[in-house]
Amino acid sequence: MTINGKICKAEEGEMLLAVIRRQGIDIPALCDHGAVEPFGACRLCMVEITKESWDGWKKHVTSCLYPVEEGLIVQTHTDKVIELRKTVLDLQLARCPGSPEIQQLAAEYGITQTSFEETIDSDNCILCGLCTRICEEMGFAAISTIGRGHLKEVGPPLKEPPPDCVGCLACAQNCPTHVIPYEDEGIYRTIWDKKFERIQCSKCGKLGITKDFAEALIKMRGLGEDYFDICDECRRKETALTMGRISQWEREVVE
Amino acid sequence: MDARLIVKPNLCIGCRTCELACAFAHSENGKPGRSRIYPLDGGFKEMWTPVVCLQCEEAACVKSCLVNALRRNPDTGAIELHQDICVKCGACEAACPFGCTLHDTQHDKYVKCDLCKGDPVCAHFCPTKALVYEPIKVAKARKAG
Numbered sequence A: 001m002t003i004n005g006k007i008c009k010a011e012e013g014e015m016l017l018a019v020i021r022r023q024g025i026d027i028p029a030l031c032d033h034g035a036v037e038p039f040g041a042c043r044l045c046m047v048e049i050t051k052e053s054w055d056g057w058k059k060h061v062t063s064c065l066y067p068v069e070e071g072l073i074v075q076t077h078t079d080k081v082i083e084l085r086k087t088v089l090d091l092q093l094a095r096c097p098g099s100p101e102i103q104q105l106a107a108e109y110g111i112t113q114t115s116f117e118e119t120i121d122s123d124n125c126i127l128c129g130l131c132t133r134i135c136e137e138m139g140f141a142a143i144s145t146i147g148r149g150h151l152k153e154v155g156p157p158l159k160e161p162p163p164d165c166v167g168c169l170a171c172a173q174n175c176p177t178h179v180i181p182y183e184d185e186g187i188y189r190t191i192w193d194k195k196f197e198r199i200q201c202s203k204c205g206k207l208g209i210t211k212d213f214a215e216a217l218i219k220m221r222g223l224g225e226d227y228f229d230i231c232d233e234c235r236r237k238e239t240a241l242t243m244g245r246i247s248q249w250e251r252e253v254v255e
Numbered sequence B: 001m002d003a004r005l006i007v008k009p010n011l012c013i014g015c016r017t018c019e020l021a022c023a024f025a026h027s028e029n030g031k032p033g034r035s036r037i038y039p040l041d042g043g044f045k046e047m048w049t050p051v052v053c054l055q056c057e058e059a060a061c062v063k064s065c066l067v068n069a070l071r072r073n074p075d076t077g078a079i080e081l082h083q084d085i086c087v088k089c090g091a092c093e094a095a096c097p098f099g100c101t102l103h104d105t106q107h108d109k110y111v112k113c114d115l116c117k118g119d120p121v122c123a124h125f126c127p128t129k130a131l132v133y134e135p136i137k138v139a140k141a142r143k144a145g
Helices: A016-022 A079-095 A100-108 A130-137 A170-174 A211-221 A232-254 B017-025 B060-064 B091-095 B121-125 B136-144
Strands: A046-051 A059-062 A072-075 A144-146 A153-155 A182-185 A188-191 A194-200 A207-210 B003-007 B038-041 B048-051 B070-072 B079-081 B102-104 B109-111 B131-135
Touching: A016 A046, A016 A072, A046 A079, A059 A079, A079 A100, A130 A170, A194 A211, A207 A211, A207 B091, A211 B060, A211 B091, A232 B038, A232 B048, B003 B136, B017 B038, B017 B121, B060 B070, B060 B091, B121 B131, B131 B136
Parallel strands: none
Antiparallel strands: A046 A059, A046 A072, A144 A153, A182 A188, A188 A194, A194 A207, B003 B131, B038 B048, B070 B079, B102 B109
8 A cells, every 4th residue: 555655564454544653654643542442533633545446536534443455545644634634623622722732733733723612611621532442441431421412521420429430540641632630639549529549658658559449450350469568669679689688599509 | 582681680780781771772752761670789798689570471560451551572572561552550560569660750651671672782781791681591501511
């Protein structure tokens, strides 16, 4: 297949976006993440495709959802594609006027002010659903999208503190616009209005993951109960001392 | 998968060259990454231990990863953390019994030793050969002879 006039190889079943990225071509994609299946929510990875046998016909597709085909001719930055991306960014800027990530991306495409009406009191969420998909992939599925149409939003069931949430922060860490609020205060962590207690290293007091997350890992993956007692730094010190003892013994035996 | 990174605390002088080599080998955009190897006090006279991932057979980090971002590379035998899959939950860092999965705060990502795709830079730079990367057969023959 050809991308921007360059011939490149791809494996069967791969999506276009992966091949384009591998070529070092930069196209924006906000809802894409390697841990989850492609979703096609943000519509920014649009490309133009055609084939020699298509008699001059062209299609515009989201590259994250389009599987590679032999003989495909892809263009990532034609005028039409850029116009499409601009429209999408214009709409996203209208929905999320306060998001620095969207502002920056829009500015790269020459949009500093949306031509649509700005949402008042916007939550700056682009509703790509990456957080909910990651949560589901991890096996918790504590949050989901609620409602339809313009009332759609991300949140826990019934907007109450989610019983399945373990406070791992995967949703907040991977949000493309970083809008999921959480608070770390002392040994407590609050996310989705649920309060968690974090594990404190029994030696140095360093804070780690939440107790709920550790319990979930022990249950789901059969890890030992004492795996989460001390922090990584104290563990390294212990490892050094253990290996030191073995070497000292070896030293004495050899001598 | 017939070579191992062999660590000999007896020979380590704690010069921390390996740490530097590792950080620069894993630098990004001109910024050094967090070192995957830590020479620490071994508790005895003239004894330092370079603590580095042991590439466990049944690794706690692999078990703890809920999105399977940690996978063993069959060519090198190293467990590699795939950054495009990682969701930064921190489970691997908390689970490793040896403290060898680390959080690189500079680049905000979790990192671990990947044996530099089969050619560990730390072993190249170790001045006293406390770190050696060699085929298991050679190591066994040396120990026997």
